[in-house]
Amino acid sequence: MAEQDDDAEKTEDPTQKKLDDALKKGDVAKSQEVATWFTMLGTGLVVALLAPGAADSLQAALRGYLAHSHQIPVDAGGLGQLWRDTGLRIGAILALPLLLLLATAIIGNVIQHQLIWSAERMKPKLSKISPLAGFKRLFSSESLVNFAKGLIKIVVVSGLMVAVLWPQRDTIDTMIFRETGVLLSEVQTLILQLIAAILAVMTVVAGLDYIWQRKKWFDKQKMSQREIKEEYKQTEGDPLVKGKIRQLRMERSRRRMMAAVPEATVVVTNPTHYAVALKYEQGMQAPICVAKGTDAVALRIREIARDNEVPVVENPPLARALYALIDIDQEVPEEQYRAVAEVIGFVYRMRERRSWRS
Incomplete structure (x- = not known):
């Protein structure tokens, strides 16, 4: 009985085959905090490098509409063309910033594990629509931990916003009187300060969370001694069967030799x-x-x-x-x-x- 209990306990490190099978199924170690960190970094790069140019282009595009508003046709066909032209111009202006954000989001996932093409996660499972299974997931220890992490992040980000914006409260009060160019520059500076503060804290949070997620994933892949034996039989074959096959081959070879x-x-x-x-x-x-x-x-x-x-x-x-x-x-x-x-x-x-x- 004690031996069966020992076999049931997953105390052995996973084999390479077990890790490869998990990878094929899309089961990988992944920290959402790392992905969030890269997304925040992409937002900072967009604000610092692309936002001024995009704002100028957008301002120039809209200024033309305001300057010639009396020439814009107001019939159905004219307004439809206006919306199409405006959408294309805004899309062209925002394309590069959006691509940069998309690239950083992808990097945030790829840097944690290689690209995986697996349909395993898309397969329908009754557990996904089962109310009982959903209730268990909702009140599981992992859900509670994620809820606590979310609350802590809200508190931390709120504290950072207060710490960054409170010293600038007098400047913020008078921003409405600034010219557009000066206003955009000051807003850009405040946003970059806020993003830099969040990134500094998120660097520590993302690093610790990745280590924790990696350890939790590795522990989930651990195997019992019985599982290791079964895997060996599947990959290498049952030693008794292999021995019997080897014996039969030797006997056939010997008969051919004697002939x-x-x-x-x-x-x-x-x-x-x-x-x-x-x-x-x-x-x-x-x-x-x-x-x-x-x-x-x-x-x-x-x-x-x-x-x-x-x-x-x-x-x-x-x-x-x-x-x-x-x-x-x-x-x-x-x-x-x-x-x-x-x-x-x-x-x-x-x-x-x-x-x-x-």
Whole structure:
């Protein structure tokens, strides 16, 4: 019972396969605070670099309408054209700022993990529409933590706004009397000060939240010993099954090897331990090994050779050398040419004598 409880506990670090499977499903470590930090950075860049130019272009575009308002047709077709032209001009002016904001939002996610194309999150699940599951998620510990984080962020941002804007309260009161160009410059300065203060705090918050989210995600991927064993069986195969398959393959290979012994030219043996069957025919570059074995396999090779009148030659040094140097269907190495040639020559001479006698 204690062993089953131990297997049920996910105390082992996840395998690489488990992490890869989670990645394919779109389950990654992600901090929303990091994404928010990059979005805020993009907003600051837009305000600092692009807002003045966009404001000037927008002002110039609208000034023309005000200067020539008496020439603007007020019929349905004229007003429709006016709205289309105005929308295109405003869209062209705001396109670059919006693209910059989009780019920073994407970077805020990509920097945390690689791009993932997964439809797993889009699959319909009953748990997503189940009132009971929704109630559990609403009052889960994670939801409560996120709620507390949201409240803290509201308090912090509100405090930063007060800290930045309160010293400028007299200036803000008189902004209505400023000229447009001066007013926009002062508003830009205040917004940049506020964004810089928020970014300074968000840097710490985002860093801590990313570490926490990464740890929570890694803990969620942990596995029990039973899961690790099951994964090993799925990827590497059951050791018992693999052993049985290996045994069957060896038996089939051995049968094919024994079937080739009757076609051998000679079997070189060490009387009791080694046997190597060689085949040589006219036109071959060198003799090839068609069978080899030790002990019981060697004995079986010798028996098949004698039953099929294949010459068996005892040469212990050569038998041991050939067994160590060559595998099935491989040619005899050059260093053994001379010794093997003497054996095959001896076999051919024996055949000639038998032919002469008969």
